[in-house]
Amino acid sequence: MRLRFALFGQVQAWYDDDEIVLGPAHRRTVLAVLALRANQVVTRSELIDAVWGEHPPASANGSIYTYVSALRKALTPRDPEAHAVLESNATGYLLRVPDEAIDIARFEALREEARRRYRNSDPLGAIAALDDALDLYRGEPLADLPGPFAAAQRERLKELRLDTVEQRARALVDVGEHARVAADLSDVASRHPMRENLQDLLLLSLYRSGRRDEALEVFESVRAITIEQLGTEPGSALTTRYDQIRSDDPALWPAETNDSSGLARLRPGVFVGRDTELAHLRSAITGVEHGHGGVIWIEGGAGVGKSALVAEALTDARCPVGIGVADEFSSASPFRLMLSCLGVRHAAPDPRRALLARALKGPRDPDHPADVASIVELVRELCAQAPLILFADDLHWMDSASLSVWRELVRLTADSPLLLIGAHRPLPSGAGLAELRDQTGETRRLRELSEDEASELLAVLIGPSPEPAVAEFAATAAGNPRFLTDLVDAWQTHGALAEPDGDGRPALPVSAAQVIKRRLAFLPARAQEALRWAALFDPEFPTRDLAMVLDLPATEAERLVDELVDAGLLRRDGQRLGFRHPVVRQAFHATMPQAIRLALHRQLAEILDAAGTPAEHVAGFLAAAPVPVDTWVREWVLRNGHALAPSSPKVALRLVRRVSSAPDTTDDDRSRLEGVHRGLLRWLAEDGSGTPAPEIPPQRISTGAYLADAARGRLADRLPPELACRPEPQ
Template sequence: MTSADLSLEVVLLGEPAAWHDGRPVPLGGGLRRAVFAALAMRANHSMSRAELIDAVWGPEAPASASGGLYTYISGLRRALGPAGAPKATALTTSYAGYQLALRPDALDVQRLDRLREQARVLNEAGDTAHELVALDEALALWNGEALSGVPGPFAEANRLRLKEVRLSVLERRAELLVATGRHDEVIDELVDLVRANPAREGLHGLLMTSMFRAGRQTDALEAYRRARDVLVDRFGTEPGHALRALHQRILAGDTTVGQPSEFTGSRQALRIAARTRASKPFVGRADLVARLRSSVADVLAGRGGCVWVEGAPGSGKSALLAEALAGTTAASCTVSWTGADEFTQDIPFYTVERCLSDIGAALPHVPSAHVSLGPDTPVSSVLDHVRQVVGSHVTQPLVMVLDDLQWADLESLSVWHYLRGLSQHRPLLMVSACRPLPGRRDLDLMRELTGEFRSTTVLLPPLTDPEARDLLERVQPLAHTSVRTIVALAGGNPAYLLAMAAAVEHHGQVRKWKAVPHSVAAVVLDHFGHLSVEAREVLRAMALLGDSCSVDEIMATTGARASDLVDVLAEALEVGALQESDDEVRFAHPLLRRVLYESVPVSLRLAVHQQRGC
């Protein structure tokens, strides 16, 4: 990266702004700013022309969008360039599309992600004071609503996501203040948060807890009454089990309410339980849990090995691992759990550095676990560090989990494969969890090479209907009609079940939804956002035909030839968007079909239905 690139700073947690060599960059307004925001959110990754048009204009993009995009890109190049330079080196064009090159931490959203990760590590290390500092630094990055004033569906989706991120940081900060006896400092803030987010039961619970710990039992009980009233009146649902139980404890004057142990607990238990929130109960899949616990039992007996867990997005890979490792056998192991990050795939050794940091948090006596790796670190030095860390861990078996392996940088994947080789000679269990991604030959190869070691492969099936109903019953009470509709739409995907159940609080019974709520649609579209543009367009066309259709019907609707559809349908089948059924293909999740159907302009829907004589 050139010196010009290194001097570019970008903020998106507020009104978007950029500085080049200390001077403000005129980003322009409206759609040009939306183009810049999309490129910045995907910094150091290429976005194709089609992806940018979809991000800025959405599915109803006008015919002039392509020419407009060219104009906006040209204007941004001139604006981003150093004074007197003909164009910026930060914004480049290639066969793959457009890319905005930023150094690490030049974007406030990336700094936010790093601070959240730092807080997570400190939490698992039991360092409450420094975790609180990291959370305060993360909150200080905000200067208003994220992507304020930026139009387009991409900006709107990320605005909502970042709003949720900020709320989760505020909620965790409040937990820490209550746990450390600083109840009075957080009460007023929680009152405002509850008023702005009345459906968030965790905030109601924290407000009740902080009031009770401050000696205001009557106020805490009144806070519960207000919470129940708003949940029933506005959302048609009773408070969940956790909030009701907290109310009973406060009513009984239970002095253990809000004790630090409720927020910190056993570090080893947290290292496992933190991967899936307690609000997301685990159901079914007992046979898979048993297989994974058998692998843990093997490592306890001194036999290392490898586990490969694969499933569609939202299928519950992390929940399955958390359930298996939370068993009694895992208590005798040191567990290191790292999740790869989609937005750091181009940072060499980023994921393996997080792995070593996680081991360091679990094993502070291992100095070699605390290392700083960079793009220029020789591979031999990295492998030396790895050997030292694993070699120095001799007191008890070690379980290393790499979640979302598909997002790991290539250098870290090489080191991970090396570690799997070490597992054959040590009490080391290597657990890889990933989703299928089309065209990723490196992942296919890793899966195949896993078979060379003592290995267990787990492929997650969808939940059965009874398991899906059980999950919903454990989350919150719902009307029978809503349960039946949610189960039918989700197609056994736990993430979709939970997203729709949560949406009921805000949007009422499912059968009354005029359209899929944005919070639910965002989960679905995020899961399949990495499909090729061609695959997404074919799926959108299929959505107009029904839950299932034949290849002939797809050809008639899209005008594509059979040979053109081979790779596209194979891609959709591989990621779990579609399933084969006799001589037809059908949506694996009817919810996906409904979301895609609603993304098609009404005029186009009518035209297709008229063409088919519907």
Template sequence: MLLGPPKQRAVIGVLASRVNEIVGVEEIVDAVWGSAVPQTAANGVHTYVAGLRRVLEPGRGRRESGGVLTSSGGGYALCLNPEEVDAALFEWHHAEARRLHAEDRPWEALREFDAALGLWRGDAYANVPGPFAEMERTRLAELRLTAVEEWAADMLLVGRHAEVVATLSNLVTREPLRERLRWFLMLTLYRCGRRAHALAVYRETRRLFNDELGLEPGLELQSLHAQILAGHPDLVSRIPGMDKGRQAAALVSGTPQAPPRPAQLPYSARGFVGRSEELAELETLTVQAGVRPEMRPTLVVIEGASGVGKSTLALHAARQLYDRFPDGQLYVDLYGASSRHQPLSSLDALAQLLSGLGVAESRLPDDLAGRSALYRSLLHGKRVLVVLDDAVNAEQVRPLIPGGPACVLVTSRRRQRGLVVRDGAYRISLKPLAPGESVRLLGYLIGKDRLEGQREAAYRLADMCSHLPLALRIAAEGLAGHPRLTLADLVQQHAAENGRLDRLAVEDDVAASLRAAFAVSCHALPADAARLFRLLGLYHGDVITAPVSAALMGSGRARAERLLGVLADSHLLEEAGEDTYRFHSLLKIYAAECAEQESSAHRTAALARLLAAGELSSGFDPVCETRLSRPATDHAERAQAETVSKY
């Protein structure tokens, strides 16, 4: 079948690597053109797809919907049985052969090896341009050589050495620096009674390695050479010094093996409580993941405020779902809200992921498209769980989403609307713990005996911590470190808002500080949203509305509504109802601190506008320091006096 010009073949190659999945036009462009993308690339993709449809479905009318090559959701999908794609079928037979070999069933393994290697009709992706084709060409060529070496090992095990010589000789000519092929060729020649030829292969190998690399052959080749020179009797049937049961393992030692099953989930804090609804939802969302290789990955974003327990939930859920993803778990901290690191780029994140999949640093592609293509290829058809912790935005995450039956859990302090809209992500918005759950966590951390007779104090402390797991853990650490301190004592220490954030921090550990966590979220805001956050620190009311925000900023209502949405998307405000918002208590204290960053004149003017708009006078109590910071109260009083004097 003639599939048209080179780039048209490159397009079908990308689609064939992900059969029954929608591949976005942008992904196809990256895979076919790489970094040298012309302005006409997108139109080129549509043209090539039209050409492929004429080839694949010649009887289809121009306006008829395609059954093989379909378009949907801004991309295209090649709808086929995966067994109709030679590369996928080769990998399946290869995996079966390895399994049978591991079960000491070499004759059955050889049938699978023959089926796998019989699918090759030249080089993969021959004369196909683009970074994706280049990476697949390299990957499949390496996999083919590995399969040949493993086939040769089983052929030697069953005594069919004479049939191996021609294949190995041809491959050694094509891959002269691959030592393992030469090792098998030398042993095979020796077993065929061609001792002189086996020694000649070694002499040629030594000369080539010295001339090309300035190196001697490896220890395995040197050892085999010495055994052949000595006419070691074990070489005829097995490797000297090894029992028969270990012979099979020895024959394939040194050949590239499947990478170890990744198990990268980090340690998570003890004392997980609550979240039953969220765990049940994750269970439901992943119930279909891994059933069929052609399925799209399950993508779930866990969002919430600083300290609410997003990472803890993701890791706890990942461990509960362990058996559902037998091909491993990958983990990357993307540092989206870290005060100690810059956010991790997608390029560097892929380097970590590929390393976990056994790819050596020297084999990493230099560009994002190349790394992403290799990553997806290695995980094709694999049931893996990927945890992407602390993400910044969709652009950082998208290259890290594999295809097939994988599950990806993303945590973020920001609402990831783009992943929901474009990538079909499910979203779980995490709220603070319920009061009872907060007290249960405290009891677990400090011991239930210390809660006896102090339940009311425990509930008050939980409320002062805004029911945030991080704040509760910091407070519990204060109790654990002072056995004589009671819950009532700790409540008294936290009663005053002034200094509460100072106490909810662990010295010399910025990751265990509420103030530091809030600061990172605020620093990531656009300038106008950050200013609104600071000005809201002057406001003493419980409910925040667009008129309040507009008055504080001196702006129109539409702009205020937009900026309130930005703050809510960053989980610096909670939605209290339709078009209304509120702070939780700790963020309200932090906002009041941030208000001091505004100049005195700006604070006075903001409060004057608020009073003039009628948003400050109702319920305003200038004496109540627990509801409004002292500086804010002073400015409010002065603003009120100045406004009254004008009338």
């Protein structure tokens, strides 16, 4: 006779089809503990803790003995010669049953089988195992059982079930069951809005099912809930997925060899300029069609249009084209980029590709020469049939195994009709791909659009003769076609633009700022931090200031700056830096919560002051935002207010007013501030030309009578009213 236990839903047990009466809740809790630790000894104290927690009754020991005795009697095999199921020994109790007799143990075994099958490139087998696991989940685990043990296990098993749903959805996406995933995840994702992996799979499956607008709505709903409950935006992976869907990024689709729709997805809605680069690519395409191989590298920063350029050039290609797109997760999947480029998958209609997919299933050694050779041999066979073009996008994320294949294919181009086109962002020096690029083929470095090309793109997007304000707004993209398109989308959505702020930072709608910031989510954390600080500086700022706030050694700071310059995000002019695209500066600034921005301004001022930075430079950071007045700010203004007269008297006046109005400023400090205020006004009235005397004695500023009538008249023409009046007493 077969004994089995069910812990999903209410705890139950059966001999074959006959249910065993287990008794009240505490007794079933004891059984649940023993079942979840089957074939292990569980001590009496552990059972007491599981049932009652930290405050057991005085009778707990006796109750456990009673519960175990009753369970032993209920579970005693009907065959008198059989061994006891529930055993006792000197330290505790042991439930002796095979793992397959317990539904939760079978559930976890099926999950492990699914992981193994998925790792072995068998998504269909993984789906079958996960379906069997989910079928075991009859309801809330350990339903209605009291005690801390049951509560903790319920949460653990609910989380495992959600993870199982995610694994199954991911495997279904891999085999193209997008509509099925969208239907399966719709309800569960709505009940778990904070589970971003689940939301990501839902967005992707909705998009691939032709339900783009629904995918965008799901994200906006999740974003609203996340902001309301956590006070933050969704994570970078989910927001990047949203941006991909919003821009119809071709990386959302698995590209296949000779799949013309892959080219269509790479092409933007509008393409202008790049005549020289297009001519070069089309010449190489014509060459491979006539039997001549080659290698072309397209390098450029984010959003500059590398993929769009190649797709435009490949539109009229008359030979098979394979497209693969790497991403930041590619390194975890050996050969993924090259197999995608070649359309190698289990369901491929070409038996050679399907056979290779099966041969490469399972964990692989990325440097295994036999695997590399088998992929290269497939390419050789394809080239023997017809000229072949392989386009690998975002090569900077290429996995090491694919790099090994790409290196061999570069050699193959010497005697085969094979054209390799690789697009990538600027590569760090010394990287294997950079070395290969420098040794072979031709590199075309793609820059921003020229002013005329950017104007042409703007005219195509919104019509000829755009309003001057819109043209000025779009110019902040500095020729980056993706940024420019994002700006136009924002303008067309909002319909109006605010005035730019006083320091030359463009008036960017927050929605556009968020999109552009998310496009840069691929940057390492240190680079993100550097750009966030840089967004607080003036449009141009000293390199040393950035190194100072990052607290980096000079060589390390220089290396980080070089990377940002190479990536096309910063520009260098001697020892000064600035953003290459003003819109990126505003994106980092506008998406920074105000509290954080004010705290950084305050921190920045103190760091620069401690480093001996001139007072007028420090004052600029304190005045650029309404930094809360604390002890340091108050003392700094009292100490430096008079010294600002020759260079920044108006800034000094604003700071004096702000500090004087602060609730924690004492009457004594206000009296001193009023003296500084009078001196600053006197300085402006007497030296309104802005050319002060070489040295101004502090006494002249911090003391003295009120201004004469003539001086007041001159001052009225030079200051706004709020700065020409005395600090208000509290």
